[in-house]
Amino acid sequence: MSGPSDYQPTNPALKWIERRLPIMGLVHSSFVAYPTPRNLNYWWTFGAILSMMLGVQILTGVILAMHYTPNADLAFKSVEAIVRDVNYGWLLRNTHAAGASMFFLAVYIHMFRGLYYGSYKEPREILWILGVIIYLLMMATGFMGYVLPWGQMSFWGATVITNLFSAIPFVGDSIVTLLWGGYSVGNPTLNRFFSLHYLLPFVIAGVVVLHVWALHVAGQNNPAGVEPKTEKDTVPFTPYATIKDMFGVSCFMIFFAWFIFYMPNYLGDADNYIPANPGVTPMHIVPEWYYLPFYAILRSIPNKLAGVTAMFSAIIVLAFLPWLDTARTRSTRYRPLAKQFFWIFVAVCVLLGYLGAQPPEGIYVIAGRVLTVCYFSYFLIVLPLLSRIETPRLLPNSIADDVLAKSAGKTMLSTMIALAVAGTLFAGSAREARAAEELTPPSQQWSFSGPFGTFDRGSLQRGLKIYKEVCSACHSLNYVAFRNLADPGGPGYSEAQVASFAAGYKIKDGPNDEGEMFERPGRPADYFPPPFPNEQAARAVNGGALPPDLSLIAKARSYERGFPWFIVDFFTQFQEQGPNYVSAILQGFEDNPPAGVTIPAGSFYNKYFPGHAIKMPKPLSDGQVTFDDGSPATLAQYAHDVSTFLMWTAEPHMEERKRIGMQAFVFLILLTVLVYFTKKRVWSNAH
């Protein structure tokens, strides 16, 4: 993309093609001979990382679309089917879900780099604006993708975000109806979001081509912010930039893999494992972490229209950056005042993100307003003013001088890792949103925790027995089939055992030739039959309360770990809130509520249940179920076993995930080491 190439293939067949379509010359001039500044640091590898992430998201997304059903009644189920039944479906889904977060993390780093080194200044204004457009498209794509699993957070997130448009005067409500295709978020909304979620990534890819084109016309900026003058200032893209990018990408992959294989739900919301319900609003609707700063700006303004305007302005203002910052020095490295303000701005963004996850009350609202003012002041007051009052430091004469002046930023890598970790922690803070005054369930020892954790087969089998004898009277287990009991990584029954277990159940089938429904013995392919035919029947028998399906309960329930635990959890891979909660509920019943607490008639006191009044009577007591293997018939043992069993029903492929994760890590670490030494070798004569 940098003018006519002098590249000439020697192979006659390639020559024949090249004369008709000079595509190899284009690739050669853009990605091989293309001169890149010698002094680029690792922050510049995020362009390559982002290209890779776009590729990963499109690839996994197209595959997931082959298995996904965009229908309000089937979407949630089809996602569960992907995770449970499709070969490596859990891997694809985890990759795609964590990939969205990684994509945004990388784009934020990429944007802050552009901000710090003045990459938006003349002659790169169009390049920067194209970047802002890509960012906007990413936000739309990410939002619509989050709606597709059709869980509670999907549904209510979609409701809140589409309602933003109702703030537009006069036509707002019509626009919202147009977006919904109905009178509320529903099946038509899901369908069109799926269509657009499939389309937009390709639009992004198109704009990325323009972005790269613009980049190759203007040339890359660099940490010194002075344009290359002589050949000594640049190195050819291949092998220098290619190998450096490869090292950056493989480091990023290690970070990415940590989420895919070990923390797949760390960035998600437990509520999204509850199927969408238009009649129940979750207590705190929190968007994904990457939208939180803008959500905080939205909420800090008491007027609805003004709030929505401020939120969109916060993004649009970026497009005007090239004209707001009039300083002639590009790199903040040589701008002592701008440097301080830049880091203050970064802190403001992170704090806004933190506030976005907090409930909109008291001090949080005031802090949100102050920070919103700071955010806009940076662009509208600080940057225009700085160029007038600041005396920049002396720029190096050339890039070569800059490289010779210091032996390259070796500290960059450690800062990069530190920042990546900081980003995750910030993401984790999103989970603080549902901070509850409630008693936290105590952490227990689980056989399946940690990177090498496996399910205790005995515990799974005992848990199944308890479910069958006690829980199944009221609770369904809709996503689990009898055949799963023989799956590797499960309770470890043989095919024959499963067949006889299934035969013990009566399954409704039909209609037969006479048009009648009939009952037959269960087969391994059947699913656990629900105790009630429908929701109304279940409510009628249970005092108006609906006993939740237990298949996903260990992932659909969580509690706040609070600061600093959510940071520690990232490193220790603590993810057992669900089993801890289930176990605590089973043991948390007390006959007499503490003084001052009144429990409505028909409810029972449970110290771990949010609100303490639970409709379920104490389900398990000592001695209720007897075990053949000599395990104690105590409530503590029951609670432990049934929680283990429910963790398995929530994630039947957990053992496979951790096993493949270990293999992936060994491979990625070896790859990174190899690429690092190759990179050192390639660059040895350039530094």
Place this chain on the structure above:
Amino acid sequence: MGGLVTAWPLVSQMNPDASTVAAGAPIEVDLKPIAEGQDIKVFWRGKPIYIMNRTKKQIEEARAVPVSELRDPQTDQSRVKEGHDNWLVVIGICTHLGCIPIAHDGNYDGFFCPCHGSQYDSSGRIRQGPAPLNLPVPPYQFVSDSKIQIG
């Protein structure tokens, strides 16, 4: 001109389709089972509608507030049907960002939205929090003393 005419079907298809519109026809609700101080939630056009049988205290509270002090000034009388002053029928969608408020909650004996903390009084009027407007009253009329038609 031709371009606009061509574009119209492409945009118009996004609006609610014929079956959705048909499903949005008026519904009748029997009020007999709702005792004083209770409420029910019915769905009409996919929207939750609260039908509340208000107590004397709730009605008095709603009527005691000076209208000029309200963010979205409306009298309680204008929000209920004359002669059926105890029945409050409102669309249970927070006018802020569309969550469903919880009935019989909040500081005003009315509705409380758990999402962003908006509070509505026993007439469904906004009293506190970020929501700009009162809970809307859907079109409805009394078919008989104990039955209403919504829509």
